[in-house]
Amino acid sequence: xxxxxxxxxxxxxxFELVSFIKNAFFFILFLFxxxxxxxxxxxxxxxxxxxxxAGWTILNIILKWFFQTYxxxxxxxxxxxxxxxxxxxxxxxxxIQNHQTHTNFLHRMLKLTSLTLETGSSDSEASVTFSxxxxxxxxxxxxxxxxxxxxxxxxxxxxxxxxxxxxFRSTKKDTSKAALTSFSFLAIFPILAAVxxxxxxxxxxxxxxxxxxxxxxxxxxxxxxxxxxxxxxxxGIGYIQTVIKYGNYTISADAERIYIRKxxxxxxxxxxxxxxxQAIKINQSLIKRLLNMVEVKMxxxxxxxxxxxxxxxxxxxxxxxxxxxxxxxLLPAYHIEESMKRLPQKVLYLKLLAPYYGxxxxxxGLFMFQREWLWITGVxxxxxxxxxxxxxxxxxxxxxGEFIQTRKGGFSxxxxxxxxxxxxxxxxxxxxxxxxxxxxxLQFSNRSKPVLISELDDLPKEDAAEFYTWxxxxx
Amino acid sequence: MYLQIPEPSRPISAKIVDxxxxxxxxxxxxxxxxLGVLLYxxxxxxxxxxxxxxxxxxxxxxxxxAVYSIFIEPSILQKSWRYEISEEFVQLKHGRxxxxxxxxxxxxxxxxxxxxxxxxRKHELFNLKIGTTTSSxxxxxxxxxxxxxxxxxxxxxxxxxxxxxxxxDVE
Numbered sequence: 054x055x056x057x058x059x060x061x062x063x064x065x066x067x068f069e070l071v072s073f074i075k076n077a078f079f080f081i082l083f084l085f086x087x088x089x090x091x092x093x094x095x096x097x098x099x100x101x102x103x104x105x106x107a108g109w110t111i112l113n114i115i116l117k118w119f120f121q122t123y124x125x126x127x128x129x130x131x132x133x134x135x136x137x138x139x140x141x142x143x144x145x146x147x148x149i150q151n152h153q154t155h156t157n158f159l160h161r162m163l164k165l166t167s168l169t170l171e172t173g174s175s176d177s178e179a180s181v182t183f184s185x186x187x188x189x190x191x192x193x194x195x196x197x198x199x200x201x202x203x204x205x206x207x208x209x210x211x212x213x214x215x216x217x218x219x220x221f222r223s224t225k226k227d228t229s230k231a232a233l234t235s236f237s238f239l240a241i242f243p244i245l246a247a248v249x250x251x252x253x254x255x256x257x258x259x260x261x262x263x264x265x266x267x268x269x270x271x272x273x274x275x276x277x278x279x280x281x282x283x284x285x286x287x288x289g290i291g292y293i294q295t296v297i298k299y300g301n302y303t304i305s306a307d308a309e310r311i312y313i314r315k316x317x318x319x320x321x322x323x324x325x326x327x328x329x330x331q332a333i334k335i336n337q338s339l340i341k342r343l344l345n346m347v348e349v350k351m352x353x354x355x356x357x358x359x360x361x362x363x364x365x366x367x368x369x370x371x372x373x374x375x376x377x378x379x380x381x382x383l384l385p386a387y388h389i390e391e392s393m394k395r396l397p398q399k400v401l402y403l404k405l406l407a408p409y410y411g412x413x414x415x416x417x418g419l420f421m422f423q424r425e426w427l428w429i430t431g432v433x434x435x436x437x438x439x440x441x442x443x444x445x446x447x448x449x450x451x452x453x454g455e456f457i458q459t460r461k462g463g464f465s466x467x468x469x470x471x472x473x474x475x476x477x478x479x480x481x482x483x484x485x486x487x488x489x490x491x492x493x494x495l496q497f498s499n500r501s502k503p504v505l506i507s508e509l510d511d512l513p514k515e516d517a518a519e520f521y522t523w524x525x526x527x528x
Numbered sequence: 529m530y531l532q533i534p535e536p537s538r539p540i541s542a543k544i545v546d547x548x549x550x551x552x553x554x555x556x557x558x559x560x561x562x563l564g565v566l567l568y569x570x571x572x573x574x575x576x577x578x579x580x581x582x583x584x585x586x587x588x589x590x591x592x593x594a595v596y597s598i599f600i601e602p603s604i605l606q607k608s609w610r611y612e613i614s615e616e617f618v619q620l621k622h623g624r625x626x627x628x629x630x631x632x633x634x635x636x637x638x639x640x641x642x643x644x645x646x647x648x649r650k651h652e653l654f655n656l657k658i659g660t661t662t663s664s665x666x667x668x669x670x671x672x673x674x675x676x677x678x679x680x681x682x683x684x685x686x687x688x689x690x691x692x693x694x695x696x697d698v699e
Contacts, residue, residue: 421578477662478632485625488530498662518531525617525631
């Protein structure tokens with residue numbers, strides 16, 4: 054399978070232009086709309102400079118597009134780019150582990166999409182992005198990638214390539230729950246306050262009234278219908294926002310891959326190979342904890358590093374029980390245990406005893422520069438103690454079979470689960486003070502972007518030693 | 529032994545103690561010199577008073593750290609350094625007050641290099657750097673033959689993963 058070097062879709066120019074205008078929006082607004090009639094002094098200079106800069110940028114976009122090509126040849130993707138300095142990248146298709154598509158509003162209007170292919174490596178050139186591509190071409194490339202898996206799976210004693218099964222599809226109820234949990238409806242309160250004070254101006258209420266409570270009680274009747282209206286409005290806005298982001302959430306899987314699809318208007322898809330999942334992270338914020346919901350994330354080696362997409366999460370508003378069941382179905386290689394081991398009580402004393410470097414640094418700094426603010430040191434000290442106590446109470450861990458599971462956090466918590474084969478290295482550290490308490494710190498890393506380092510401080514030394522021998526006794 | 533774990537046994541060259549003493553002396557002298565120059569300008573040009581205090585504190589701290597890292601640390605660190613390389617694992621241990629034990633499976637080793645600076649070259653010693661996908665580790669000061677032998681040995685052991693695709697598809 055090979056093809057000639059191809060340029061990106063011509064709409065790439067439009068996308069770059071739109072993004073340039075978006076970035077320069079405030080300059081344009083200021084120079085050419087607010088100061089449209091001014092042609093003197095520095096404004097004139099700024100206008101001239103801006104026009105030169107814009108011309109240069111647009112020329113660059115065109116040149117960049119002209120010299121940028123991709124080619125698929127002998128099961129590799131060859132990317133060439135660079136106007137002055139030529140650059141060529143060769144990415145073997147075999148290396149591609151995950152892929153994502155993202156369709157924003159502009160894509161949708163032009164019937165286009167964007168495609169990101171992630172390789173396992175963790176450096177800056179780990180992923181290949183086609184920011185503007187036709188659906189047909191994207192399908193063609195994805196087909197090439199999946200072709201390899203069919204071949205692989207056939208090699209594995211003719212394992213049947215079963216069709217994809219849908220495991221989860223978000224309902225209206227899920228979306229309402231999501232809207233409620235994300236608190237988007239509360240965004241109205243600042244707006245409400247603004248509206249109230251606007252009204253205040255409009256009715257020309259007595260400004261000189263000193264007593265704000267009196268002031269409120271007189272106009273309470275006004276506030277009430279407004280409040281109802283605002284709540285309805287904001288719940289509506291919150292719901293629409295949630296639908297755009299999380300609506301039509303579908304999780305499906307076949308023997309090799311997990312597919313996630315989400316969003317209305319802005320559609321994103323994400324696909325990951327099951328055996329490339331490095332670890333599982335389960336996050337619970339305080340509100341999710343109260344509602345018994347969890348967010349499950351699959352950690353993979355590649356990662357675009359783009360937090361905005363965040364499609365590696367299974368539905369972020371799933372009931373705990375359902376989420377655990379889904380993990381067992383999708384990733385039979387992972388198993389989550391609910392009850393975990395806590396740190397022994399003496400560790401609390403150790404944690405409280407360890408030096409307070411932050412407090413000392415703040416103390417010295419304030420002593421030298423702002424002695425009247427020295428009390429802040431006390432606040433920092435109290436916060437330090439509080440965070441150590443929380444840390445002690447919410448840290449737990451477990452090693453069972455092939456797995457290591459850790460949990461950390463205070464008001465919100467994070468559970469982390471990985472397998473022995475997925476751990477890249479471990480390190481045990483113990484200081485003089487830790488030795489007095491018979492504990493040690495464990496650190497292990499997983500491949501991801503950025504590298505994922507998990508730390509478990511002040512484990513009993515027997516457990517630390519056991520982790521070490523367990524990791525060292527691979528077959 | 530504090531932890532009941534198999535510990536590595538091979539030491540690094542004792543010559544590194546003097547080398548570390550020299551390099552630390554140079555490093556600290558240069559820093560102290562820069563601080564001294566700053567102090568001179570401070571007195572000469574009457575900078576703001578707090579710069580004074582900061583400089584004195586820094587100089588004090590650097591003198592303490594110089595005494596530690598020139599006279600005390602090198603021999604402790606050299607004596608505590610141990611490594612072990614087997615067909616399956618790289619095992620490292622170092623430190624006296626803060627002790628570190630590191631365990632890296634051969635299948636996760638991505639590259640191995642040796643390097644030497646002018647001081648190491650004078651004593652025919654090499655650093656051995658072992659890199660994984662997540663970090664890189666340095667075994668300091670190995671005699672030439674040993675370093676080169678280990679380099680090719682690790683390369684050979686780590687290559688096992690070529691037959692086992694990516695060393696990570698094993699479920």
